[in-house]
Amino acid sequence: MNNLPVITLMGPTAAGKTALAIELCQHLDTEVVSVDSALVYKGMDIGTAKPDANELALAPHHLIDIIDPLESYSVADFRRDACHHIDALHQRGKVPILVGGTMMYFKGLIEGLSPLPEADPDVRAQLEIEATELGWSQLHKQLSEIDPEAAAKISEKDSQRINRALEVFRITGKNMTELQKQKQSPLPYQFHQFAIAPTDRKVLHQRIEKRFQIMLEQGFKNEVLALYRRGDLHPDLPSIRCVGYRQMWEHLAGDCDYDQMVFKGIAATRQLAKRQLTWLRGWPDVTWLETDEQQNLQRVLTSLS
Structure with a gap:
């Protein structure tokens, strides 16, 4: 039973995960299960680089736009929902592709969760x-x-x-x-684990800065302003603590000017990428891919044969 294939595509923000995932979906006729703690929120599209309608048509995604920014979503919630979608895809004869950079989600899924109690x-x-x-x-x-x-x-x-x-x-x-130290039983899946990132850290930094600027051009400020004006959200919520959203929220609150917001937003995104790479450097059984390398698709497909 432990041979149900699952592809995991991990990596830091702005490394090119979505583009490769779409290629894989086209070749395998399958769908994506998102492993991203920011993509779960409704109304948070631009700042999370959520796949657009065209991308979703090419590669249907699960676990995006599933909760309101006022709500929380735990690792246990993710594990339950991800297993549901993985099993559903397997039943349809498809190979699930898990894509994202929330390493705690990947860890909780693959290694299992400890029986820690809910908050009291x-x-x-x-x-x-x-x-x-x-x-x-x-x-x-x-x-x-x-x-x-x-x-x-x-x-x-x-x-x-x-x-x-x-x-x-x-x-x-x-x-x-x-x-x-107490973990759940292992899942009946065979994980084919890949991580994608540029070898040169400067290239990743350039990609992060470029993407942040594109988000601003796409109307990121207005997106956060709509959240700000709701009146029921605040900076201590996990949604508003997301990279980029926290810095834009501070700007809207008058705590920093526009240029400071841009600087802090890009810096925070770089720090996020650094933490993700630190996780991945110690990750077992992962195959590294170079961003934008033409052979990436074939390398992932070959692992299934």
Whole structure:
């Protein structure tokens, strides 16, 4: 049963994943399952470089435009939905192509998720009260006693992660390190894993800057302005924290001028790409492809034979 093929096409932002995915879909008569935490949001098209109508006609995409920017979408949500679409494509005799740069999604899908509990508002509120009275450094000491391995990886100033680690312990009676070692059963798929990026980092930086400028020309400011004017969204939401959207939001709020927004947006996108590449350099069983290399299509197709 462990021979159902799935192609994964990973890589940093602006590396050329979508173009290659469309070629693959044309040759294999198949469809894409998006692995991108920004493409899930409705009304966020330009700043996420969401495939347009022509691209979607050539390569149908799943898991895009599925939730409102006010909502959240977890790794567990992604794993459930991705497995549903992968299975549906296999039942139709197609090879699913998973494309994106959200490495936590890929990791959760391929390696499985730990049985960590859902957030508990009451427990979190109690921890916030304790932090106000004692300080996060004291709560970090508590964490050191129950989970020294996790505490060693978490800064005393990282209130969010301290809160989560203590919350997990108080809900389950087990520490996070212990729970994270428990994984789900492996999926019955054979993953053919590829990563695409330019060898020269300068080329990637140029592609990022060019794409950001194109987004601005396409009306990115007006797209974010529509979100800004809704009145129910704010900068702490995962949607508005997306690269580019956060910087444009700050500009609309009067916290930086236009040129600063452009500079910060491009810089943030480069930082995102750097983090994605760091993930990928330690990724097992991945074949690297060079951006815009003519042999890329054939190399992926050959892996299926």
